[in-house]
Amino acid sequence: MHAKSSQEGTFLSETNKFVPTEALGPADCKGLAEVLMSVGDKWTILVVGALSKGQLRYNEIQRRVSGISQRMLTLTLKRLEADGIVTRTLFPSVPPRVDYELTELGMTLRGALVPLHRWAAGNRQAILQNRAKAGS
Amino acid sequence: MHAKSSQEGTFLSETNKFVPTEALGPADCKGLAEVLMSVGDKWTILVVGALSKGQLRYNEIQRRVSGISQRMLTLTLKRLEADGIVTRTLFPSVPPRVDYELTELGMTLRGALVPLHRWAAGNRQAILQNRAKAGS
DNA sequence: CAGCATCCAAAAGGATACTG
């Protein structure tokens, strides 16, 4: 592989808001893209957001993330479970009950997603207006 | 447990930053999804990241965001321009030169994306290992 | 209730060729 820089995330200028420098090497891009592709997904972001308040049952998630189909919810949850972002707990009752909950890793992801949620909420109108203006 | 008291209050996350518990109504979900779908896109995140250091020419961006095709770069830049996140500056020289740069809005987006970048960089290994373990 | 399997339509995206 490429020369290992020992740590992938070497841009720990936590003190600086704007990480102005070369945080991402060209090689890191691919690795990041890999993660961002699964985590930056629309449904993923919304499902993680829904679970941020605590564990939820399958149908509860589907109700909160309005518009998600059964298929996409299942696929998203399976991937999140495989990635170690949520846990799946089955209660062998009748009818069955399954709870999903963020893991520690999932909580940190949620934390990293909060600014993006906020940004989207705060700038949605501006973007839609820009978009409309550009379309003219 | 999470008190699901009457209305949304605030929720103390593990990382101790107080996070507003979903100020997102079910209706807002759709609106947010709309923004997140375009902004939470894989290439968008990487292109905005590349531009965070300052303006770049078309080909410079393509070189930095390795793996992106000409088509996707063009489409991504057009959308970002329409959304008011980047500016496009054409220098009518021969050969032509085009610079792309983040707008103020783009800078704030970049700020909101930093935690996600850092999370992805810091947890990539953990995720890949989880995924491999789950796959076995 | 909580899924899985299947089919099919739509969208995303890469490769290639061409242009000002």
Add this chain to the structure above:
DNA sequence: CAGTATCCTTTTGGATGCTG
């Protein structure tokens, strides 16, 4: 250099029907 246009494959995702 910085795109545009086209083709065509891959992926995404909804709808539906069926299980434990």
